[in-house]
Amino acid sequence: xxxxxxxxxxxxxQDAKAAAKARAIERARELAAxxxxxxxxxxxxxxxxxxxAKAAAKARAIERARELAAxxxxxxxxxxxxxxxxxxxAKAAAKARAIERARELASxxxxxxxxxxxxxxxxxxxxAASASEDDKAAAKAQAIARARELAAxxxxxxxxxxxxxxxxxxxGTVEGVLKPGKPKQSSLFEIFLKGIWxxxxxxxxxxxxxxxxxxxxxxxxxxxxxxxxxxxxxLSSSMIALIRRLIVPEVRIPIYVIxxxxxxxxxxxxxxxxxxxxxxxxxxxxxxxxTNCIIMGRAEAFAGHNGVIRxxxxxxxxxxxxxxxLFALGSIREIVGNGTWLVGASDLLGSWAAGWEMQLYGSDYxxxxxxxxxxxFFVLAILIAAKNALDGRAQRKAERKARIxxxxx
Numbered sequence: 001x002x003x004x005x006x007x008x009x010x011x012x013x014q015d016a017k018a019a020a021k022a023r024a025i026e027r028a029r030e031l032a033a034x035x036x037x038x039x040x041x042x043x044x045x046x047x048x049x050x051x052x053a054k055a056a057a058k059a060r061a062i063e064r065a066r067e068l069a070a071x072x073x074x075x076x077x078x079x080x081x082x083x084x085x086x087x088x089x090a091k092a093a094a095k096a097r098a099i100e101r102a103r104e105l106a107s108x109x110x111x112x113x114x115x116x117x118x119x120x121x122x123x124x125x126x127x128a129a130s131a132s133e134d135d136k137a138a139a140k141a142q143a144i145a146r147a148r149e150l151a152a153x154x155x156x157x158x159x160x161x162x163x164x165x166x167x168x169x170x171x172g173t174v175e176g177v178l179k180p181g182k183p184k185q186s187s188l189f190e191i192f193l194k195g196i197w198x199x200x201x202x203x204x205x206x207x208x209x210x211x212x213x214x215x216x217x218x219x220x221x222x223x224x225x226x227x228x229x230x231x232x233x234x235l236s237s238s239m240i241a242l243i244r245r246l247i248v249p250e251v252r253i254p255i256y257v258i259x260x261x262x263x264x265x266x267x268x269x270x271x272x273x274x275x276x277x278x279x280x281x282x283x284x285x286x287x288x289x290x291t292n293c294i295i296m297g298r299a300e301a302f303a304g305h306n307g308v309i310r311x312x313x314x315x316x317x318x319x320x321x322x323x324x325x326l327f328a329l330g331s332i333r334e335i336v337g338n339g340t341w342l343v344g345a346s347d348l349l350g351s352w353a354a355g356w357e358m359q360l361y362g363s364d365y366x367x368x369x370x371x372x373x374x375x376x377f378f379v380l381a382i383l384i385a386a387k388n389a390l391d392g393r394a395q396r397k398a399e400r401k402a403r404i405x406x407x408x409x
Contacts, residue, residue, distance in 0.1 A: 195317025226323025
């Protein structure tokens with residue numbers, strides 16, 4: 001019987017362990033290979049998805065970039081168009097400012113040139129006169145005083161014009177109601193001068209044109225109508241100014257008409273009774289004084305807002321101014337058309353005025369058109385032009401004198 005140990009089971013056990021280990025290793029390798037393959041497949045899938053996403057994102061980015069480029073291009077074009085329009089407007093404004101600046105510089109240079117010329121003339125006169133320092137100081141003081149007076153006068157005139165505009169605007173009528181405006185408080189002399197010359201009813205306001213052209217075929221007729229107009233103006237303005245606070249504004253015009261018509265009727269009866277020849281010459285125009293715009297205008301514009309004294313002075317001034325225009329127009333037309341002057345004055349003023357009636361020249365040298373209606377328009381136009389020329393000359397003379405006085409200062 002052998003005594004060696006039995007090693008067969010041990011060898012078999014080791015072989016089994018080696019085989020199991022080999023199978024485990026093989027199994028692990030297969031699992032590792034499988035996992036690697038799955039990982040590679042997942043990675044490939046994710047890469048494809050990433051590529052598609054990137055391509056889509058790239059396409060969207062390209063489309064977005066195109067839209068932004070188009071939008072920026074449109075905005076750039078709009079901004080460029082707006083800037084072009086603004087540049088054109090700026091250029092036009094700059095051109096207008098340049099033209100205005102050039103005009104101002106030209107006027108300034110012209111004024112400086114005139115001032116230099118006036119100063120040169122003044123210096124030459126001062127050097128030629130060789131006056132003493134006291135005389136120069138006195139002349140300078142007088143010039144300063146004169147300049148101040150002119151400045152104050154201009155300021156007063158401007159204030160007067162503004163106040164007249166405000167007064168005329170405030171005394172307007174709205175739906176038949178008189179607005180309570182404050183009339184300009186001028187002196188009595190200014191009121192009289194305004195009615196005679198500055199605001200003459202016949203030459204400036206062109207009121208009462210119907211009798212102005214129809215009755216002025218002779219100086220006597222014109223004078224008679226003028227005197228009647230003065231009487232009616234004085235009486236109506238005084239009466240309206242006296243009762244102006246009692247007149248209801250809504251019915252003031254009918255009341256004015258009634259008062260003026262009553263006074264005209266009285267004057268017409270008086271002329272018809274005492275001056276029948278003049279009444280026949282004037283005819284219907286004497287009755288038409290009731291609708292004369294001068295009388296109604298002074299009643300509405302002045303007498304209805306002022307006291308009795310001021311209204312009476314205004315009526316006298318307006319009546320005398322209108323009468324002077326009537327008399328001048330009638331005299332010119334009678335002399336040119338008939339060769340006579342003041343024929344019929346004895347019928348108006350009495351027998352003592354018969355010596356005033358004149359026959360200047362024969363009828364062979366007269367112009368018949370002067371006593372016709374067109375002649376009245378022609379002569380009136382000449383009188384208006386003469387008044388405007390005198391006013392313009394006086395204004396230019398005052399401005400020239402004021403400029404020289406200021407240059408001397």
